Amino acid sequence: MKKLNLTVFAAAVVVFTALACGTAFAGGKIDTAKAGDGLVKYEYTGDLKDTEIHVSLELSGGTRITPRMYVSPSVLPLNTGTGEYQFKILEKLPNGKAKPIAEASAVLEKIPDDMVIYIASNMNVDFAASKVCIPEYKKLTDGLEKADGIAALYEEVVNNYTYDHDKAKAVVDKTITYYLPDIDAIYEAKKGICFDYSAVLAGALRSQGVPVKLCKGYAEGLGEYHAWNEIYVGGKWVVVDTTVDAAYAEHDMEYIFEKDSDKYKATSYF
DSSP states (O other), rough: OOOOOOOOOOOOOOEEEEEEOBBBBBTTTEEEEEGGEEEEEEEEEOOOOOSOOEEEETTSSSEEOOOOSSSSSEEEEOOOOOEEEEEEEEEEEEEEEEEEEEEEEEOOSSSSOOOHHSSOOOSSSTTOOOOOHHOOOOOOOTOOOOOHHHHHHHHHHHHHOOOHHHHHHHHHHHOOSSOOOOOOHHHHHHOHHHHHHHHHHHHHHTTOOEEOOOEEEEEOOOOEEEEEEEEETEEEEEOHHHHHHHHHHHOOOOOOOSSGGGEEEEEEEE
């Protein structure tokens, strides 16, 4: 088989106790009303273009993530384990320090339900904000059985989107240091990096009630940080990589929907 020159992006009910809204300052709010579903919403009323705002999710003794906030509200999933979570909205100051805008916490005693978390709109898969892509893709699958709809959306992304090598290089070179996919912009351009491919497919399917994970990590044969999907279909999670399959399709090479999960190692899920 030919080798491809492909640069990729280096890129049950939850029981929770001791829920605290914490401290909320002017301009920021953390909504923990759906923490029982494994979801926390961050809201910021200030200017997100000129002010660098980050949201923070930290599991005591475990994982901490602090992605930059580009749209408000933004949702993050509680999928890094059980225990006490701390949530913050932070403003990055010119001196490199961070000023708290809002804080909250929750203790989760059971793992969240994947079937709830991975059909929700969140920071990385923001389909709720879509005015073009999601409505158009609902038309595409109108009247189809679920399995056929999944296949139609997969083929749509594989055969109609091209890889943005310039954006990929900018990410690798760190010219782009913070980035989140805009599903509508990607749909209009029909072009993106692996993060974009994965976000579009996840958003389209989640909006139609299909659980989908956006995975970040490493894939065998690809030297850079990568993004792909796991789709819940046929009663199991299936690894799907539209970025790689689009490259195969572009070169008139065969590709398959389900990938070998042993060749993919996710470091995070959204």
